Amino acid sequence: MLHSGRFNVLLDACVLYPAPLRDFLLRLASEDLYHPVWSDLIQQEWKRNLLANRSDLKESQLNKTISLMNKAFPDAEVNGFYAIIDSLTLPDDDDRHV
Secondary structure, three states, rough: OOOOOOOOEOOOOOHHOHHHHHHHHHHHHHHHEEEEEEEEEHHHHHHHHHHHHOOOOOOHHHHHHHHHHHHHOOEEOOOOOOHHOOOOOOOOOHOOOO
């Protein structure tokens, strides 16, 4: 079933990185309070940063988390924006993928 929350909410790496916050936000989305969206770039960013800071975690564990997120919210992943990233001007160039 596709989630039909009232509005789209982009979940950036900063809220997906901490597991308690990620779990809380996804729980709210599972109650159809909003529709979560993210990109593969965002997923890879939080995974990369978490692995850099937590030597007790394995990449396979986080890949499983990402896979389960994508399965639970199959319409959450945003695609087709790569072509415009370079044309965006933001205070922080590293946020253009958002």
